[in-house]
Amino acid sequence: MEIRQLRYFVAIVDHGSLSRAARVLHIVQPALTQQIQSLEEELGTQLLHRSAQGMQATEAGKIFYEHAQAILKQISDARSAVTQITDSPSGTVELGIPQSVSAALAFPLLKAVRESYPDITFQLTEELTGNLTEQLRSGRLNLAILFDDGQLSGFHTQPLVEEDMMYVTRAGSQFACKRKSIRLDQLVRAPLILPSLQHGVRPRIEQVLREQGKSTEQVIEITSIAILKSALLADMGATILPVSPLLPEILRGEMVAVPVSDAKLSRTVSLCSSKNIPLTNAARAVAKRVQEVTRQLVSSGDWPDVKLLT
Missing domain, CATH: 3.40.190.10 (Periplasmic binding protein-like II)
Known part of the structure; x- marks a missing residue:
């Protein structure tokens, strides 16, 4: 299995078409088809099928797509980690945030990261907590805001606030x-x-x-x-x-x-990262800004009814 095959497969799923994926990847369509067929033969299962809506992932393909995304992100993070300058972090950082925290934290954090680190491509994912946990564990997210329900032992955690309900x-x-x-x-x-x-x-x-x-x-x-x-x-x-x-x-x-x-009735809101996947300099910079912005929001009263823990 080759990295380019993972890129090819993800591109086809993302674009829903062999021809569109071939144009984006700058590869002729027969060569793209051959690479996907080779990948399917190695895995022993069909990953894609053609439908009225275009090329779509099979059930096996959907599972493989999640893993392929995570692998490609980790490769990208590894490349950034060894090339970026420590005092000027760059690269892509993906942070997951629950819907119920997003209203207080998302926009101030987005603004702060853009102002402090213009070379970082900062991506916020608003999701249900259970989905964020799985995405962080698989490596599709660098960081996630999660609620400490006693099930976070698999992550590095930094408590941010205790929030009254x-x-x-x-x-x-x-x-x-x-x-x-x-x-x-x-x-x-x-x-x-x-x-x-x-x-x-x-x-x-x-x-x-x-x-x-x-x-x-x-x-x-x-x-x-x-x-x-x-x-x-x-x-x-x-x-x-x-x-x-x-x-x-x-x-x-x-x-x-x-x-x-x-x-x-309260919950502890924590900043989490994987214990198995190292953070890039860019991700560490964003993690620091999360803590700083949290302190600012609590001290100003813009995040009400919370006790600061960071």
């Missing part, structure tokens, strides 16, 4: 709390709009409820922050989330957030 409803909702805080036994009686168990804040919420001998009665599972907001504004239920992704609606008076009085 609140009980949030639409203003004037039938599920709104009449007091300045809410108890767990009241909270669990409302229909709750929460992410699935594999993602986000849900495992932490379920852990706290188990410790208190309680469980949710009705759960509407929505993993998209945008859809979750719409469901809240439609008064389909309440949610338990940090305020940062809902802050614009709270400041406009469209939503109301109150703390939980009889349990500690």
Whole structure:
């Protein structure tokens, strides 16, 4: 198996066409076809099939595509690591960020990295937490913002903040709390709009409820922050989330957030990297900026209801 074969295969999947991939790769189409056939013979399986939509990956091809991407990225990172100048880092850095942290951190971080390191190509990936974990483990991401749920032992971790979670409803909702805080036994009686168990804040919420001998009665599972907001504004239920992704609606008076009085509902937000794949100088520079920007956002109050850990 050759590196060029991986590049050829990824290009075909990305462009959905042998002819377009051949043009981008500056290779004649028969030679490209021959290389892919040779790759499939070596692997003993079909990676691509032709459909009305063009060339598409088979199920085996989809799995191989993820690995090929990770390998090509690590090769690129290795090349950058030995050629870049330490005091002027360059290269591509990909950082994954969960939807519920993106509202507070993404734009300030993007702006700070562009201003400080113009030679770094900085790519932000907004994804569900479970997906980010797998992408970081496979090497497709250099860095990721993850929640410390006790499952991060396979990564280098730098805790950033401890973020309080609140009980949030639409203003004037039938599920709104009449007091300045809410108890767990009241909270669990409302229909709750929460992410699935594999993602986000849900495992932490379920852990706290188990410790208190309680469980949710009705759960509407929505993993998209945008859809979750719409469901809240439609008064389909309440949610338990940090305020940062809902802050614009709270400041406009469209939503109301109150703390939980009889349990500690919070999550630790950490900056993570692989223990097996070394960081490039560029990735280390971005990691440093993540910590600096986090401190700035907390001290200015732009990331509310958090305790600084970095």
